[in-house]
Amino acid sequence: MAKETIDRLRRIEGQVRGIAGMIEDGRYCIDVLHQLSAVKAALRRVESEVLKNHAATCVEDAVRSGDPEAQREKVAELIDLFEKQRR
Amino acid sequence: MAKETIDRLRRIEGQVRGIAGMIEDGRYCIDVLHQLSAVKAALRRVESEVLKNHAATCVEDAVRSGDPEAQREKVAELIDLFEKQRR
Amino acid sequence: MAKETIDRLRRIEGQVRGIAGMIEDGRYCIDVLHQLSAVKAALRRVESEVLKNHAATCVEDAVRSGDPEAQREKVAELIDLFEKQRR
Amino acid sequence: MAKETIDRLRRIEGQVRGIAGMIEDGRYCIDVLHQLSAVKAALRRVESEVLKNHAATCVEDAVRSGDPEAQREKVAELIDLFEKQRR
Numbered sequence: 001m002a003k004e005t006i007d008r009l010r011r012i013e014g015q016v017r018g019i020a021g022m023i024e025d026g027r028y029c030i031d032v033l034h035q036l037s038a039v040k041a042a043l044r045r046v047e048s049e050v051l052k053n054h055a056a057t058c059v060e061d062a063v064r065s066g067d068p069e070a071q072r073e074k075v076a077e078l079i080d081l082f083e084k085q086r087r
Numbered sequence: 088m089a090k091e092t093i094d095r096l097r098r099i100e101g102q103v104r105g106i107a108g109m110i111e112d113g114r115y116c117i118d119v120l121h122q123l124s125a126v127k128a129a130l131r132r133v134e135s136e137v138l139k140n141h142a143a144t145c146v147e148d149a150v151r152s153g154d155p156e157a158q159r160e161k162v163a164e165l166i167d168l169f170e171k172q173r174r
Numbered sequence: 175m176a177k178e179t180i181d182r183l184r185r186i187e188g189q190v191r192g193i194a195g196m197i198e199d200g201r202y203c204i205d206v207l208h209q210l211s212a213v214k215a216a217l218r219r220v221e222s223e224v225l226k227n228h229a230a231t232c233v234e235d236a237v238r239s240g241d242p243e244a245q246r247e248k249v250a251e252l253i254d255l256f257e258k259q260r261r
Numbered sequence: 262m263a264k265e266t267i268d269r270l271r272r273i274e275g276q277v278r279g280i281a282g283m284i285e286d287g288r289y290c291i292d293v294l295h296q297l298s299a300v301k302a303a304l305r306r307v308e309s310e311v312l313k314n315h316a317a318t319c320v321e322d323a324v325r326s327g328d329p330e331a332q333r334e335k336v337a338e339l340i341d342l343f344e345k346q347r348r
């Protein structure tokens with residue numbers, strides 16, 4: 001997952017830099033706002049990758065460990081994360 | 088959880104009925120839109136209640152069962168749900 | 175717009191009532207959560223209808239009035255609404 | 262608006278670079294996900310600044326112009342933008 005996700009983050013970095021440049025150039029606000037929407041959409045894709053990776057690694061480790069406390073902790077973390085995202 | 092959540096849903100039902108009445112009465116669109124936002128916020132609170140209840144019951148049962156497949160299924164369901172909500 | 179939007183709100187009312195019934199019947203939490211997502215999606219469609227109707231009527235009236243203050247008020251209302259929705 | 266908004270975008274750029282670093286360092290996924298949420302929140306603040314600036318400049322120009330077509334175009338752009346953001 002890492003390489004692909006890091007590449008995506010580099011592109012997002014460039015997009016953010018590009019938006020700053022648009023504002024410096026006095027580009028039309030609506031165009032800037034659409035670019036900001038595009039960056040948020042790209043971040044959501046990164047979130048999806050990280051989330052799926054988390055399920056396949058950290059959460060899977062807790063399942064294999066057979067340790068109920070480790071498993072409860074993983075579930076609580078996920079629910080806490082999603083509660084924050086939906087606010 | 089059930090009684091409190093069902094009461095909240097009854098109130099939401101009433102709010103939705105109220106919005107239909109606002110439109111029938113030709114009420115100002117912006118007021119209708121703010122009411123729609125309020126209903127969505129109330130639904131998010133119901134989601135939180137149901138999600139926390141799910142963690143404390145269904146997911147907890149899977150943890151206690153010690154059955155890795157049941158646990159994996161619970162995690163996959165949660166991730167699938169949150170992926171849909173973030174689209 | 176009204177008839178179509180009111181019909182949609184009636185259906186949403188029924189969906190909310192249905193969710194309360196699911197909880198009373200002890201239906202699986204994840205199914206309830208997916209239904210809640212469906213109701214929120216339906217509400218977003220109602221929002222779109224009301225918003226477009228607002229633009230075509232109330233905002234259009236302000237444009238035709240040629241009254242700058244009325245126009246500023248319309249713009250301020252829209253921006254306030256969207257700020258709230260994005261929180 | 263520009264200076265403050267550009268500074269905010271520079272910080273966001275740094276945050277995105279930091280997240281890539283977290284992933285390279287194998288930091289815990291949940292910490293990465295919370296950082297991604299923080300970046301999205303920061304982007305929403307930039308959106309608010311740009312939107313308010315747009316209302317005070319471009320939209321205000323259309324109001325002062327007294328040109329109904331220019332005003333209609335501004336309203337249509339705003340509604341289109343918010344429809345995209347709510348999808």
